[in-house]
Amino acid sequence: MTTDTWVEGGSDGGFGVENLPYGIFSRPGELPRAGAAIGGHVLDLAAMSAAGLVEDRRYFASGSLNAFMVAGRAAWEANRTRLVELLTDEAYRDRVEPHLIPVTDVELLRPFEVADYVDFYSSEHHARNTGRIFRPRDEPLPSNWKRLPVAYHGRSGTVYPSGTPIIRPCGQRRTPGEPEPTFGPSLRLDFEAEVGFVAGVPSVAGRGVPTGAFRDHVFGVVLLNDWSARDLQAWESRPLGPFLGKSFATSISSWVVPLAALEPARVSPPVQDPAPLPYLRCDEPWGLDLHLEVLINGRVASRPPFASMYWTPPQQLAHATVNGAPLRTGDLFGSGTVSGPDPDQRGCMLELSWDGREPLKLDDGTERSFLEDGDTVTIRAQAPGASGSRISLGEVTGTVHPPH
Amino acid sequence: MTTDTWVEGGSDGGFGVENLPYGIFSRPGELPRAGAAIGGHVLDLAAMSAAGLVEDRRYFASGSLNAFMVAGRAAWEANRTRLVELLTDEAYRDRVEPHLIPVTDVELLRPFEVADYVDFYSSEHHARNTGRIFRPRDEPLPSNWKRLPVAYHGRSGTVYPSGTPIIRPCGQRRTPGEPEPTFGPSLRLDFEAEVGFVAGVPSVAGRGVPTGAFRDHVFGVVLLNDWSARDLQAWESRPLGPFLGKSFATSISSWVVPLAALEPARVSPPVQDPAPLPYLRCDEPWGLDLHLEVLINGRVASRPPFASMYWTPPQQLAHATVNGAPLRTGDLFGSGTVSGPDPDQRGCMLELSWDGREPLKLDDGTERSFLEDGDTVTIRAQAPGASGSRISLGEVTGTVHPPH
Numbered sequence: 001m002t003t004d005t006w007v008e009g010g011s012d013g014g015f016g017v018e019n020l021p022y023g024i025f026s027r028p029g030e031l032p033r034a035g036a037a038i039g040g041h042v043l044d045l046a047a048m049s050a051a052g053l054v055e056d057r058r059y060f061a062s063g064s065l066n067a068f069m070v071a072g073r074a075a076w077e078a079n080r081t082r083l084v085e086l087l088t089d090e091a092y093r094d095r096v097e098p099h100l101i102p103v104t105d106v107e108l109l110r111p112f113e114v115a116d117y118v119d120f121y122s123s124e125h126h127a128r129n130t131g132r133i134f135r136p137r138d139e140p141l142p143s144n145w146k147r148l149p150v151a152y153h154g155r156s157g158t159v160y161p162s163g164t165p166i167i168r169p170c171g172q173r174r175t176p177g178e179p180e181p182t183f184g185p186s187l188r189l190d191f192e193a194e195v196g197f198v199a200g201v202p203s204v205a206g207r208g209v210p211t212g213a214f215r216d217h218v219f220g221v222v223l224l225n226d227w228s229a230r231d232l233q234a235w236e237s238r239p240l241g242p243f244l245g246k247s248f249a250t251s252i253s254s255w256v257v258p259l260a261a262l263e264p265a266r267v268s269p270p271v272q273d274p275a276p277l278p279y280l281r282c283d284e285p286w287g288l289d290l291h292l293e294v295l296i297n298g299r300v301a302s303r304p305p306f307a308s309m310y311w312t313p314p315q316q317l318a319h320a321t322v323n324g325a326p327l328r329t330g331d332l333f334g335s336g337t338v339s340g341p342d343p344d345q346r347g348c349m350l351e352l353s354w355d356g357r358e359p360l361k362l363d364d365g366t367e368r369s370f371l372e373d374g375d376t377v378t379i380r381a382q383a384p385g386a387s388g389s390r391i392s393l394g395e396v397t398g399t400v401h402p403p404h
Numbered sequence: 405m406t407t408d409t410w411v412e413g414g415s416d417g418g419f420g421v422e423n424l425p426y427g428i429f430s431r432p433g434e435l436p437r438a439g440a441a442i443g444g445h446v447l448d449l450a451a452m453s454a455a456g457l458v459e460d461r462r463y464f465a466s467g468s469l470n471a472f473m474v475a476g477r478a479a480w481e482a483n484r485t486r487l488v489e490l491l492t493d494e495a496y497r498d499r500v501e502p503h504l505i506p507v508t509d510v511e512l513l514r515p516f517e518v519a520d521y522v523d524f525y526s527s528e529h530h531a532r533n534t535g536r537i538f539r540p541r542d543e544p545l546p547s548n549w550k551r552l553p554v555a556y557h558g559r560s561g562t563v564y565p566s567g568t569p570i571i572r573p574c575g576q577r578r579t580p581g582e583p584e585p586t587f588g589p590s591l592r593l594d595f596e597a598e599v600g601f602v603a604g605v606p607s608v609a610g611r612g613v614p615t616g617a618f619r620d621h622v623f624g625v626v627l628l629n630d631w632s633a634r635d636l637q638a639w640e641s642r643p644l645g646p647f648l649g650k651s652f653a654t655s656i657s658s659w660v661v662p663l664a665a666l667e668p669a670r671v672s673p674p675v676q677d678p679a680p681l682p683y684l685r686c687d688e689p690w691g692l693d694l695h696l697e698v699l700i701n702g703r704v705a706s707r708p709p710f711a712s713m714y715w716t717p718p719q720q721l722a723h724a725t726v727n728g729a730p731l732r733t734g735d736l737f738g739s740g741t742v743s744g745p746d747p748d749q750r751g752c753m754l755e756l757s758w759d760g761r762e763p764l765k766l767d768d769g770t771e772r773s774f775l776e777d778g779d780t781v782t783i784r785a786q787a788p789g790a791s792g793s794r795i796s797l798g799e800v801t802g803t804v805h806p807p808h
Contacts, residue, residue, distance in 0.1 A: 116561045121644060134643075142642040147585050148576050152644040153557040153651065157520045157732045158609075167610040169727035172552050172681065181551050183681045205562075206571040206808050232727065238546040239538075240525060240556040241645020244727040247557065277576065277587045323573035323636065323648040324807070328561045403728070404610050 003387050005087045007100065010039035014392025017084050018385035021255035021394065022065055022220070025106040032109055034060040034068065037255055037394075038087060041100040048099050053092075054082055065112045065256060069200035069219045070329040076200070076219065080260055108254035110161035111222070112198060115330035117156040117250065118320055119194075119226055120149050122311035124270070126339035129351045134234070146274060149311035149319050151333075154226070155247040159332065162254050162396040166227055168373065168403050169248040173231035185403050186229035188356070189371040192337040193294050193304050193347035193379045195393075196224035196252055197313050199331035208322040211282040214314035217327055220256040223292075223379050223396040224334045227251065230350055230370070252332070253379075253396040261391055265289045265383040269312050276315070279322050286312035288383070290393065292338055294347070295378040296371075299362040304338035304347040306381075373402045407791050409491045411504065414443035418796025421488050422789035425659035425798065426469055426624070429510040436513055438464040438472065441659055441798075442491060445504040452503050457496075458486055469516045469660060473604035473623045474733040480604070480623065484664055512658035514565035515626070516602060519734035521560040521654065522724055523598075523630055524553050526715035528674070530743035533755045538638070550678060553715035553723050555737075558630070559651040563736065566658050566800040570631055572777065572807050573652040577635035589807050590633035592760070593775040596741040597698050597708050597751035597783045599797075600628035600656055601717050603735035612726040615686040618718035621731055624660040627696075627783050627800040628738045631655065634754055634774070656736070657783075657800040665795055669693045669787040673716050680719070683726050690716035692787070694797065696742055698751070699782040700775075703766040708742035708751040710785075777806045 003017045010016060015037045025042050026032040033046035045060035054060075055078065059068035068075070086092045121127060124141070127150075131140030144150065168189055174181040200219030203209045209217055226246060233245025269287035290306035316333055337347040346352045349370050352360045356369035371377065378397040385391035407421050414420060419441045429446050430436040437450035449464035458464075459482065463472035472479070490496045525531060528545070531554075535544030548554065572593055578585040604623030607613045613621055630650060637649025673691035694710035720737055741751040750756045753774050756764045760773035775781065782801040789795035 116559050118647075144576075144578075144585075144639055144642060147578075148640060150640065150642075150644055151647050153559055153647070155520050155557055155729060156560070157735070158729050167728050170612075171727045172548075174548075174551075181548075181681070183683060208574075229727070235548055236552060236554065237643070237645070238548060238554075239641070239645070240554055241641070241643070243522075243555050243557070244723070244729070247724075247729045248727040277585070279587060319648070320651075323575045323633070323652040324571050325559060325562050325648070325651045331561070 003088060005038065006090050006093045007038050007041060007087060010087065012039045014382050014390050015039055016389055017087050018387060018389040019257060019261050019391040020080060020083055021257040022068070023111045023255045024063060024065060024109045026109060027106055032063040034062065034065060036083060037103065040103055042103050042106055044099040044101060051095070053086060053095060054079060066329050069112060069198065072201050073216055076258060077260065080258060108161065111254060111256050113330045114156040114159045114332050115328040117154040117159055117332045118151050119154045119334040120151040120311065120316050120336040122149050122309050122316065122336045123339045123347070124310040125308065125341055126337040126347060126351065129339060129346065133350065133355045149316045151320065152241045154250060158247055159250045159252060162251055164251060164398060165401045166249050166398045167401050169229050169232065169244065170403055171229065171232040171244045172235055174235045181235060186231055187370070188230035189400060190228045190230050190349045191294070191371065191377045192226040192228055193292050193302065194224040194226055194334045194337060195290060195306055196222040196332050196334050198222060198256055199327045200329055202329055203321055203327040205326040206324040208279065208324070209317050209327060211280070211314040211318045214286070214317055215259060218259055218313070218317065220258045221262060221393065222256055223253040223381055223393050225251040225377060225379055225396050225398060226334055228348070251396050251398045253394045255394040257391070257393050261385060262288060262383060264386050267307050270308065270310055272310070279318055280315050282312060282314050286314045290381050290383045292379060292381045296362060296368060297364065297376055299364050301360060301362065302344060302346055302352060304345050305340040306338050308340045309335060309338065371400050373400050375400045407492060409442065410494050410497045411442050411445060411491060414491065416443045418786050418794050419443055420793055421491050422791060422793040423661060423665050423795040424484060424487055425661040426472070427515045427659045428468060428513045430513060431510055436467040438466065438469060440487060441507065444507055446507050446510055448503040448505060455499070457490060457499060458483060470733050473516060473602065476605050477620055480662060481664065484662060512565065515658060515660050517734045518560040518563045518736050519732040521558040521563055521736045522555050523558045523738040524555040524715065524720050524740040526553050526713050526720065526740045527743045527751070528714040529712065529745055530741040530751060530755065533743060533750065537754065537759045553720045555724065556645045558654060562651055563654045563656060566655055568655060568802060569805045570653050570802045571805050573633050573636065573648065574807055575633065575636040575648045576639055578639045585639060590635055591774070592634035593804060594632045594634050594753045595698070595775065595781045596630040596632055597696050597706065598628040598630055598738045598741060599694060599710055600626040600736050600738045602626060602660055603731045604733055606733055607725055607731040609730040610728040612683065612728070613721050613731060615684070615718040615722045618690070618721055619663060622663055622717070622721065624662045625666060625797065626660055627657040627785055627797050629655040629781065629783055629800050629802060630738055632752070655800050655802045657798045659798040661795070661797050665789060666692060666787060668790050671711050674712065674714055676714070683722055684719050686716060686718050690718045694785050694787045696783060696785045700766060700772060701768065701780055703768050705764060705766065706748060706750055706756060708749050709744040710742050712744045713739060713742065775804050777804050779804045
């Protein structure tokens with residue numbers, strides 16, 4: 001049950017007209033510009049705009065989506081409505097078809113310029129598991145964890161598009177029991193399966209973004225891999241949190257799925273007990289029924305369910321701005337590692353191999369405690385879409401390379 | 405003993421030709437552009453460039469210094485040499501003088517666009533004091549502290565130019581002994597007196613910047629106030645470090661002092677024991693004899709000596725990039741709070757009032773535990789310059805306002 005489009009194969013792979021994610025693409029010798037995915041094609045929005053088929057305000061003839069992202073919800077909705085009209089009404093076929101390019105003929109680039117990057121820690125299962133692993137004598141959840149969505153700022157300069165090689169980072173570690181730290185390539189390289197939320201419309205300094213204004217500011221959603229070097233992270237993090245253990249690379253998917261496409265995926269989040277403080281309360285359900293899948297070298301390693309996340313994206317945004325910090329176009333916030341209640345739903349190697357003590361068996365017969373050079377990690381996801389469809393969030397992928 | 409300039413009052417206030425810091429200024433109805441400070445004047449570099457007096461590569465007719473910062477050390481040195489020639493040789497006076505504007509006639513803006521902002525924690529006195537205050541039962545210095553320069557990423561979107569009003573942030577806190585957190589304006593608002601280092605030339609992903617390449621990448625130095633809400637910070641920081649307690653505002657001075665101007669201020673840093681790992685070793689002395697002064701409402705609150713910092717700026721940069729994270733033009737890294745060994749050399753209220761237990765007495769007869777609405781905090785600094793001069797790092801100032 002999906003909406004019909006005249007595009008051949010236009011409902012394939014979760015990229016039907018219920019989805020219509022935005023990205024930036026290029027072809028050899030041509031400038032990068034904006035496109036929308038439909039089936040196995042990219043609709044060239046810069047060319048559509050030049051042809052007068054979509055509104056031309058120079059949103060799309062640019063190497064990033066930022067100009068369109070800042071335009072705001074009315075512009076996002078108008079463009080979405082127009083694209084659905086153009087792709088479903090046979091009358092437009094002759095004028096639109098020349099602007100469809102097979103996705104295999106283009107290179108997909110980083111879709112937007114990242115302003116600040118914030119990463120949350122909002123899966124209760126992930127937080128409990130890491131607490132048990134790192135602080136076995138303490139209560140697994142820190143006392144603040146159910147009161148506020150814990151987060152830290154990451155490095156926006158190392159947010160890379162899907163496919164960027166991941167060079168194994170070097171740094172200091174101290175193996176427990178050893179008196180001296182040593183330097184070298186990380187021995188405990190990890191992925192973190194996350195969902196990222198991309199801000200379009202800025203907010204005003206000194207005034208927070210209430211949970212009810214979430215849709216007025218957030219443009220869309222990407223998949224995100226917050227690569228982590230657990231040995232570097234463990235040694236450096238006291239008392240100011242992660243630094244080099246995270247700052248070498250964060251990968252994001254090529255397609256930004258509009259928030260509007262995920263309306264049918266909204267579900268009630270887990271019950272929050274204790275009730276959060278008023279600024280974190282949310283009148284509408286903002287759990288999201290996104291089904292993530294992590295693959296290592298093409299073998300399924302985990303299936304994390306985003307619907308199990310404790311803190312919701314509107315709560316995260318309200319928290320991040322309640323101190324008066326304004327939002328900028330291109331601000332990216334990650335959900336934190338998505339881990340479900342079951343062992344095969346855990347969103348990182350640290351949990352999947354229980355800190356290396358119980359190596360993960362892949363169905364190619366190999367085992368992993370942490371990532372090895374040459375490993376390719378791919379995170380993909382799908383969600384319920386309008387008209388009974390399934391929509392794809394595409395994928396974010398990266399291959400581990402040894403240091404130079 | 406200073407170098408003579410034909411500019412009247414051209415050696416005033418530590419802004420002689422030994423200094424020549426860069427900034428961005430505007431006058432009503434005119435576009436922002438780059439200038440250099442000389443005495444009580446701003447030399448309009450965009451106009452100088454248009455008149456063919458300094459090399460024109462469109463460095464200066466821009467609203468930020470980034471284009472000049474990326475040009476690299478040879479360009480920085482050539483421009484500096486040329487400015488000294490123009491300002492000391494009377495023969496140029498008639499052609500240059502029309503481009504001098506009294507600094508009182510201009511507005512000074514944020515001098516550069518910030519890419520990523522990283523804040524270190526490199527004063528041993530500050531780290532020991534905060535350790536004693538926050539973790540009185542533990543060893544004051546965490547075990548990693550003398551092995552690596554601890555740091556975290558801050559929010560680049562809230563790095564504001566000197567003079568920007570500081571709105572007291574709201575957020576969650578939990579008073580020790582109370583079971584429930586509460587929400588409201590921070591009750592423990594603080595400053596942190598720091599020095600910031602600004603990257604000009606990017607580095608390559610996957611390769612660190614060795615300590616010996618510091619001068620090839622770092623353009624200059626600003627004064628920095630890392631405003632902090634201690635109550636928010638204490639409650640939120642476990643386990644991922646500070647977030648809302650820092651992200652509401654960081655102020656920087658208007659003038660970026662070129663690294664070359666600080667050559668005469670270089671001194672041997674404190675002896676490092678244990679010896680750092682090889683990637684943190686530095687063949688040249690990079691302590692800096694900067695004399696900071698913190699004023700609250702015009703009264704001296706502290707005089708932190710930068711020469712007492714344990715980790716040096718080249719070590720900080722080498723550490724921040726050793727995991728392969730590349731440097732971008734506009735990357736800013738703060739030294740961390742500068743605190744000397746003496747009580748009147750402490751760089752923040754937390755230390756000066758010992759967590760509010762010993763209020764600081766100002767010589768206007770008032771006392772402070774933390775900052776009050778209406779308080780103006782100013783950090784200024786000077787250093788030895790060439791030819792026996794003193795050079796000024798200008799000032800960074802901000803006034804605390806109540807929340808909206």
